[in-house]
Amino acid sequence: MTTVKFNELNLSKEILKAIAKLGYEEATPIQSEAIPVILEGHDVIGQAQTGTGKTAAFSIPVIERIDTSKKTIQALILCPTRELAIQVSEEIKKLSQYKKGVVALPVYGGQAIERQIQSLNKGVNIIIGTPGRVIDHINRGTIKLDNLKMIVLDEADEMLNMGFIEDIEFILSGAPKERQTLLFSATMPKPILELTQKYQKNPKMIKIVQKELTVPTIEQIYIEVREADKIEVLSRLLDIHNPKLSLVFCNTKKKVDEVALGLQARGYLADALHGDLKQIQRDKVMQKFRSGLIEILVATDVAARGIDVENVEMVFNYDVPQDIENYVHRIGRTGRAGREGKAYTFISGKEIYKLKDIQKYTKTKIKMGKIPTINDVEERKIAMLIDNIKEVINEGGLEKYTNIIERIIGDEYTSLDIASALLKMTMKLEEKYDEEIQELDQEQEMTRLFINVGKNQKISPRDIVGAIADKVKIPGDLIGSIDIYDKFSFVEVPREYAKEVMRIMNENTIKGKKVNIEIAKKK
Numbered sequence: 259m260t261t262v263k264f265n266e267l268n269l270s271k272e273i274l275k276a277i278a279k280l281g282y283e284e285a286t287p288i289q290s291e292a293i294p295v296i297l298e299g300h301d302v303i304g305q306a307q308t309g310t311g312k313t314a315a316f317s318i319p320v321i322e323r324i325d326t327s328k329k330t331i332q333a334l335i336l337c338p339t340r341e342l343a344i345q346v347s348e349e350i351k352k353l354s355q356y357k358k359g360v361v362a363l364p365v366y367g368g369q370a371i372e373r374q375i376q377s378l379n380k381g382v383n384i385i386i387g388t389p390g391r392v393i394d395h396i397n398r399g400t401i402k403l404d405n406l407k408m409i410v411l412d413e414a415d416e417m418l419n420m421g422f423i424e425d426i427e428f429i430l431s432g433a434p435k436e437r438q439t440l441l442f443s444a445t446m447p448k449p450i451l452e453l454t455q456k457y458q459k460n461p462k463m464i465k466i467v468q469k470e471l472t473v474p475t476i477e478q479i480y481i482e483v484r485e486a487d488k489i490e491v492l493s494r495l496l497d498i499h500n501p502k503l504s505l506v507f508c509n510t511k512k513k514v515d516e517v518a519l520g521l522q523a524r525g526y527l528a529d530a531l532h533g534d535l536k537q538i539q540r541d542k543v544m545q546k547f548r549s550g551l552i553e554i555l556v557a558t559d560v561a562a563r564g565i566d567v568e569n570v571e572m573v574f575n576y577d578v579p580q581d582i583e584n585y586v587h588r589i590g591r592t593g594r595a596g597r598e599g600k601a602y603t604f605i606s607g608k609e610i611y612k613l614k615d616i617q618k619y620t621k622t623k624i625k626m627g628k629i630p631t632i633n634d635v636e637e638r639k640i641a642m643l644i645d646n647i648k649e650v651i652n653e654g655g656l657e658k659y660t661n662i663i664e665r666i667i668g669d670e671y672t673s674l675d676i677a678s679a680l681l682k683m684t685m686k687l688e689e690k691y692d693e694e695i696q697e698l699d700q701e702q703e704m705t706r707l708f709i710n711v712g713k714n715q716k717i718s719p720r721d722i723v724g725a726i727a728d729k730v731k732i733p734g735d736l737i738g739s740i741d742i743y744d745k746f747s748f749v750e751v752p753r754e755y756a757k758e759v760m761r762i763m764n765e766n767t768i769k770g771k772k773v774n775i776e777i778a779k780k781k
């Protein structure tokens with residue numbers, strides 16, 4: 259395909275200036291094909307792979323078609339999630355920054371409606387919203403669609419699916435008949451496509467044809483792994499690949515919380531995103547993820563569609579997605595705008611069949627992968643340790659430490675002996691815990707820990723649970739049955755927390771007393 263420059267697309271100089279500022283050099287195929295057709299006023303169905311610039315493909319002509327002499331709502335862009343509405347509105351604001359009179363406003367649930375009403379009253383011409391909140395405003399009379407010229411359904415197949423279709427029909431029923439209707443998505447299943455005639459007039463189908471539905475720069479791998487082992491396998495993959503940012507998808511909110519906690523307990527910068535969190539919380543998590551303060555975002559499908567975060571290098575399907583389309587969208591959070599990415603899918607038991615369906619639908623091959631061994635992880639950790647050591651040496655400022663070493667060096671010890679001893683001290687604790695965890699029966703969800711509380715110490719089960727819950731940040735109800743004896747007791751914790759419980763509790767005290775915690779050898 260020949261490349262097209264934005265200045266060949268008949269765009270205003272204000273938009274061209276904004277595009278240049280964003281650093282886009284050439285239009286992507288969906289942009290070069292869709293922009294002229296939309297500018298001519300046609301209805302469009304636009305389908306192109308994830309991360310190929312569909313947002314700008316509809317946003318640029320929407321901005322260009324706004325009559326800035328009028329302060330009426332002329333365009334409405336509907337998105338399935340609040341995070342996506344915010345993101346699309348940010349992009350529109352950037353693209354329209356030099357066009358005076360273009361005012362875009364995101365409206366979504368969970369945000370104070372009064373504030374939205376104040377902004378709406380000042381005059382807005384592009385609304386980017388989630389259906390529920392838009393309907394709320396329509397019912398209050400604070401959003402009027404009489405002057406609407408364009409409506410866009412981003413993630414159109416999702417918006418015309420069960421969860422949203424009634425809301426969409428309601429909104430469309432109040433919009434003028436002679437409007438322009440634009441549908442965009444990376445996936446467009448047949449049943450949905452048949453529906454679209456109800457809403458559009460002679461739409462132009464713009465499909466950027468690719469052999470595969472998924473992006474070729476994403477390496478796709480599946481691993482067979484038992485449910486109980488998933489957290490361990492995930493940790494190993496994270497340790498080996500060390501991605502800048504990654505996304506972990508689970509099918510339920512409960513699982514999302516569990517996995518996020520499990521990763522936190524293992525020392526990863528992870529957090530959860532799902533629909534049960536307050537909007538403030540959701541915003542904070544997204545901000546932290548975008549800025550890298552959180553490196554692993556564990557999420558339900560709320561983050562599957564449209565979300566564009568730079569540096570997401572890996573996506574994990576901790577659970578196989580329920581909707582086949584969402585496989586495409588989930589893994590599409592990496593490998594955006596021509597970048598590379600990796601996607602791992604965990605399957606257990608009979609789920610291999612689901613994987614076959616996915617491959618048939620996406621016309622891609624998902625390669626089989628192996629569970630990395632502790633050795634693989636160890637090798638990788640050693641490589642990183644060596645890098646760290648070299649870095650510290652190159653930084654300099656070691657005189658203070660060299661002086662100490664000189665006090666040990668003599669006839670008996672060489673500097674190599676001393677360096678090795680120091681390294682042993684650093685690596686030993688870590689190894690011990692890893693070995694103990696490794697010895698465990700992999701089927702067991704709970705790990706039994708042996709707690710030696712020493713002589714004459716009155717420590718009750720409540721003290722132990724309280725201390726573990728407090729210091730390791732495991733919810734108390736995840737801590738299992740406790741047997742207490744004179745000098746020792748047993749406690750059960752979820753397997754993924756065992757290492758962290760040992761590490762943290764052995765450095766801490768319970769009721770001011772030192773305790774020693776080890777894996778209980780046998781039940």
Ligand SMILES: Nc1ncnc2c1ncn2[C@@H]1O[C@H](COP(=O)(O)OP(=O)(O)OP(=O)(O)O)[C@@H](O)[C@H]1O
Nearest residue numbers: 282284285286308309310311312313444564566595
């Ligand atoms: N012409 C361009 N040149 C370079 N980068 C671009 C261009 N257009 C868009 N991008 C960038 O590509 C990334 C992906 O764009 P966008 O989010 O619009 O993809 P999408 O097609 O909507 O994907 P999805 O199906 O996941 O929603 C964004 O970071 C965007 O800034």
Ligand SMILES: [Mg+2]
Nearest residue numbers: 312313412564
């Ligand atoms: Mg998009």
